[in-house]
Amino acid sequence: MMIGLTHYLILSGILFIIGLVGVMRRKNLLMLFFSTEILLNAVNIGFVAVSKYYGDLSGQMFAFFIIAVAASEVAVGLGLLVLWYKRTGSTDLDSLQMMKG
């Protein structure tokens, strides 16, 4: 039995499902960041698998840039989150409803 592209794509899909469940289920902003990381990693696995089985390096390049985007997203997002926590004392998503119409 060989591990093919389909195995990796299915695994990537499963991890993406886990991340999506996290994004929809959690109400804590820190947990939302964690779920976003899971989503990005699931996509990375898919990219690298396709890159290997088609003998093309573009997938790895895109995974590389996704890692860079994830790093900067965490830096800015965590800074904003710390600022918000200092101001309101909670990281709950429901505390962001000040613009409710």
Next chain:
Amino acid sequence: MYEVIAFYTFAILTILMFSIVVLSKNALYAMSALAGGMIFIAGFFFLLDAEFLGVVQIIVYTGAIMALYAFGMMFFDTTREVKEKIHAKKVIYTLAILSAICFVVILSAPIYSANLEALYPTIEGVGNIQMIGLVLFTKYLVPFELAAIMLLVAMISGILLVSDRMDLNITLNDDDEEREII
């Protein structure tokens, strides 16, 4: 054979770790599980002959991003359990699973229908790191530079957002200001 064993081991471990991240009530447990999952994903990259990306994954994710989260969580009260009000659980689960299946079908359908051709094919006998260097510094040079600028902007904004007294100039202080800071 070893590839099969490694794939299934890493797959089960990764799914377990990420499920802990999503389902755990404690932020500290979630963060540790996420760090573990990142390292197992690096294992997949090594399995797929992408050694450079595996090393980058370990360095950037578990070295930089997890350390950033760990430092960031010093500002929050992490020992307290995360309280969440959740409405309509079943709707959320079905929506999540359905949308994920849609995503997978959408993304995998073109692969089976069309024969993809390699844009930058890998050359036999050239190592992965060497190939990545060649492609990155020729075809993807401009995105690479843009990524560097983006990281610089993110670093500056991260420092500015978290620190308090960035509006004061430390090197050109008067005595009054220095006393004020101390």
